Amino acid sequence: MxxxxxxxxxxxxxxxxxxxxxxxxxxxxxxxxxxxxxxxxxxxxxxxxxxxxxxxxxxxxARHPADKAECREIVVGLALFPTTPTGNGNSTIRVRGKCVKNAEIGENGQIPQLTCKRDGTWRSLSGLCRCKKGYAANPTDWTCKAVAQRTHLCPDHSSPASVDSAACPCDAGFYRAPADRYGCACTQPPSAPRHLEAEAVDQSTVVLAWGAPLWGGGRADTIYSVSCERCGASVTFSPAQTGLRGTRVHVSGLSPATSYRFRVYSRNGVSPVAAGEDEHQTIDLTTQSSDLLPRRASVRSTSHLKRRSSNAENGRYSFSSTxxxxxxxxxxxxxxxxxxxxxxxxxxxxxxxxxxxxxxxxxxxxxxxxxxxxxxxxxxxx
Incomplete structure (x- = not known):
């Protein structure tokens, strides 16, 4: 079973x-x-x-930016430029000026304009104003003052010695160069060079560069000269030390690890007859030690507003990554x-x-x- x-x-x-x-x-x-x-x-x-x-x-x-600079109100060439907020980033603002009272656009018919930079400085003047007939410029406050009626018309910035005089001596603060004809307009010395900086510095050489003056004095013959404190006889300037028409000079023959003071002067045809010292800008710098390799440097003699970067500015580029x-x-x-x-x-x-x-x-x-x-x-x- x-x-x-x-x-x-x-x-x-x-x-x-x-x-x-x-x-x-x-x-x-x-x-x-x-x-x-x-x-x-x-x-x-x-x-x-x-x-x-x-x-x-x-x-x-963004609505309340920090350290926002502005170009302050200024009167140049008988033109008034109002206070202007600076642009953002590296942008510049071209501002039109307004001729002061009793003044009009100059002979070239160009409206005076200045460029407002982000650092709060005015640059690149173009166009000028001139006083109307019967008025003369006052160089102390850049206004046009009425003058006595005259039978002989004088050139700009000059006035007749008397009502019936044919002579037109220059107004106060204006001059004629020795080579100018007596009927030429009276002019002024230029303002100081701008934005003087050292483009390169090493043990024995310095390259200086600068910008043209804001006010040329009403002339077009501006030249420059460079002076140096503590420079010896072996120091050379290229292309030259005086009579420069360019805005750049190469200084060689300096000593390593030594401090120097350079001055750049601006002059024109009326500077020799004008009262006072020529306008200039100064820069202090020190050459490198002999044990250091050459390097490029930028040493500015003018102060600029510091740009403070905010967390929000840095975070502007992190939104996409987030x-x-x-x-x-x-x-x-x-x-x-x-x-x-x-x-x-x-x-x-x-x-x-x-x-x-x-x-x-x-x-x-x-x-x-x-x-x-x-x-x-x-x-x-x-």
């Missing part, structure tokens, strides 16, 4: 044995996925808040969630297939009597 067994089947249809349910693994993976999503979303929210605050701060700073970081975090979150969900479904499906196979096999075996299989460990009844 053949021996047989009946496998005891549980109410759920599963044989007693190891639990093949994958619910524990699925729960762990889902908790991990939710944790990753929460962390990434929180990071993105924090970054978004920081970007918003930075934009608001930048907007406030937005990229936010998008990267969000994309990474979705990718990780997709990977985790894929793993969950993969393991869950595999476990379900194995469970279904074993369940079907157990049910079928539960209805039959089969020989004892020593390798099975299921509980049996004889």
């Amino acid at each position: 053949a021996a047989g067994i009946i496998i005891r089947v549980s109410k759920s249809g599963y044989p007693h044995g190891p639990d093949l349910n994958m619910g524990g693994h699925q729960s762990a993976l889902m908790i991990l996925a939710l944790t990753v999503v929460i962390i990434l979303m929180t990071s993105s929210a924090i970054i978004a808040v920081e970007v918003t605050l930075s934009q608001k701060h930048y907007a406030v700073v 937005a990229t970081l936010v998008v990267t975090c969000i994309v990474t979150a979705f990718v990780l969630v997709g990977v985790i969900v894929f793993m969950v479904f993969k393991h869950g499906t595999a476990g379900a297939l194995r469970s279904d196979a074993e369940r079907g096999c157990t049910a079928k075996i539960g209805l039959l009597k089969v020989p004892m299989l020593p390798r099975k460990s299921f509980p049996v009844e004889r």
